[in-house]
Amino acid sequence: IPVQPFDYVVFGATGDLTKRKLIPALYHRFKDGQFDESSRIIGVSRSKLSDAEFQTLARDSVAEFVEPAYQDKAVIDRFASIFSYVANDVADEANWGDLRKALRDDPKIVRAFYLAVGPDLIGPICDYLSKKKFYRRDARVVIEKPLGHDLRSSQEINDTVARIFKEDQVYRIDHYLGKETVQNLLALRFANILFEPVWNTTHIDHIQLTVAESVGAGTRGYYDESGALRDMIQNHMLQLLCLVAMEPPASDDADALRDEKLKVLRSLKSIIGEAVGRCTVRGQYRGVASETTSVKGYQDELPEDKRGSRTETFVALKAEIENWRWAGVPFYLRTGKRMATRVSEIVIQFRSIPHSIFDHAEGAPRPNRLIIRLQPDEGVKLLMMIKDPGPGGMRLREVPLNLSFAQTFEERTPEAYERLLLDVIRGNQTLFMRRDELEAAWSWVDPIREAWTRASDAPQPYSVGTWGPTGAIALIERDGRTWHEDG
Ligand code: BG6
Numbered sequence: 001i002p003v004q005p006f007d008y009v010v011f012g013a014t015g016d017l018t019k020r021k022l023i024p025a026l027y028h029r030f031k032d033g034q035f036d037e038s039s040r041i042i043g044v045s046r047s048k049l050s051d052a053e054f055q056t057l058a059r060d061s062v063a064e065f066v067e068p069a070y071q072d073k074a075v076i077d078r079f080a081s082i083f084s085y086v087a088n089d090v091a092d093e094a095n096w097g098d099l100r101k102a103l104r105d106d107p108k109i110v111r112a113f114y115l116a117v118g119p120d121l122i123g124p125i126c127d128y129l130s131k132k133k134f135y136r137r138d139a140r141v142v143i144e145k146p147l148g149h150d151l152r153s154s155q156e157i158n159d160t161v162a163r164i165f166k167e168d169q170v171y172r173i174d175h176y177l178g179k180e181t182v183q184n185l186l187a188l189r190f191a192n193i194l195f196e197p198v199w200n201t202t203h204i205d206h207i208q209l210t211v212a213e214s215v216g217a218g219t220r221g222y223y224d225e226s227g228a229l230r231d232m233i234q235n236h237m238l239q240l241l242c243l244v245a246m247e248p249p250a251s252d253d254a255d256a257l258r259d260e261k262l263k264v265l266r267s268l269k270s271i272i273g274e275a276v277g278r279c280t281v282r283g284q285y286r287g288v289a290s291e292t293t294s295v296k297g298y299q300d301e302l303p304e305d306k307r308g309s310r311t312e313t314f315v316a317l318k319a320e321i322e323n324w325r326w327a328g329v330p331f332y333l334r335t336g337k338r339m340a341t342r343v344s345e346i347v348i349q350f351r352s353i354p355h356s357i358f359d360h361a362e363g364a365p366r367p368n369r370l371i372i373r374l375q376p377d378e379g380v381k382l383l384m385m386i387k388d389p390g391p392g393g394m395r396l397r398e399v400p401l402n403l404s405f406a407q408t409f410e411e412r413t414p415e416a417y418e419r420l421l422l423d424v425i426r427g428n429q430t431l432f433m434r435r436d437e438l439e440a441a442w443s444w445v446d447p448i449r450e451a452w453t454r455a456s457d458a459p460q461p462y463s464v465g466t467w468g469p470t471g472a473i474a475l476i477e478r479d480g481r482t483w484h485e486d487g
Helices: 014-032 053-063 075-081 094-102 119-131 153-161 178-190 223-245 254-267 274-277 415-427 433-456 470-476
Strands: 004-010 038-043 083-087 110-115 140-143 170-172 204-212 278-288 312-321 331-334 343-350 370-374 379-387 396-404 460-463
Touching: 004 094, 004 278, 004 415, 014 053, 014 075, 014 415, 038 053, 038 094, 038 470, 053 075, 053 083, 053 278, 083 094, 110 119, 110 415, 119 153, 140 153, 140 415, 153 433, 170 415, 170 433, 178 223, 204 223, 223 254, 223 278, 223 331, 223 343, 223 433, 254 433, 274 278, 274 312, 274 433, 278 433, 278 470, 312 470, 331 470, 396 433, 460 470
Parallel strands: 004 038, 004 110, 038 083, 110 140, 140 170, 204 331, 278 460
Antiparallel strands: 204 343, 278 312, 312 331, 343 370, 370 379, 379 396
């Protein structure tokens, strides 16, 4: 079903995010017939481009970032024709007239502003939108990471936006929420009766969340200012934790869901004082060189003047949620660059059975595990015990009940931005972060960051292609547990 016709104004139209993510995502939705053909995408940025040049940029982005099987010449021609461009130096009052000409004043046409720009430009752009009367009460504004580097700076950004836009007009993207498999967490938990009764401290021993990446970080300029805690934990991983841990919301209404996520964030036990050393580990990758391969370490990727950086490229931590459901159930989180493989998964480790009748059997019963694989090889696996078939005695074996998305569904899995970009037009904020959530996440993360900054030690080294520093293994093994690694 096509969404309402729209004018999507993209500030930062020639930037990386637009080329790599936004245009390919819009293309897929267009190709599937979800655009009303009168919809327009209006690029805004400082470069002096003509409409035709911007259309070429759109075509190039499709050519480079959309799988060849989905590239259709006729569709690309029609898609490119909805792009137009306005060269606009945000600081220069004179340019705004061109945007006025490009925008249509029809209340039936949804007006959305996507600010794919650095945080410094968010304020000035919002002010101009208001001053130049582009603002409408039903207009939408989309903002992206980094939404601050600590609580204060994030409040400043939110205040700036709030001077012009009401909260119900603000769409804060955390692209993890747009991932199919992340949304599937909601279906898994709340469309099945099976899990909810055991989803608590009585039945669950602990939970692991891993977002491991095999790519490095060093060539992306901003990363050194950010580090894994701000780049991944503060947003993506805490959002995952919320979806796993929250109470069932009363409906799928955006605020019903976000209220529940907020409660989880506010119930997180603060990691302060000596707990920082006990519950967190930060690492930084070191290069490896052998006869066949050589991969640079984080320091070697940095420009000369940044060498010696103590920015963490890996974090492992133990989080606890102080409420009835989760008391005594640790959540172990880990994320890092240049790790052994690319994998994001959630492991729910259930408790052992209370009493075993299998003392004489071969193989002891192992606790059940539910493994939710977010990427790649998306799927859900339930590890359970069965009797090994055969005429012999009782032999117990752990086998997976395995749901692989690729094998079960033929369709391609849409990218996160496909869903999110159109949800903005639909006016559906469910998969976007509300201000109070974002600020609660910063409040939890800030003391950890501050303690690390004060600490005299550097991040622990780990070799490229491994699962992180030994400290991360010790973190969980001290509790008599181990990281799940089945590759
Ligand atoms: C981004 C981070 O938000 O998420 C990147 O800034 C990271 O550092 C990326 O690589 C990971 O996203 P995905 O979708 O590839 O898991």
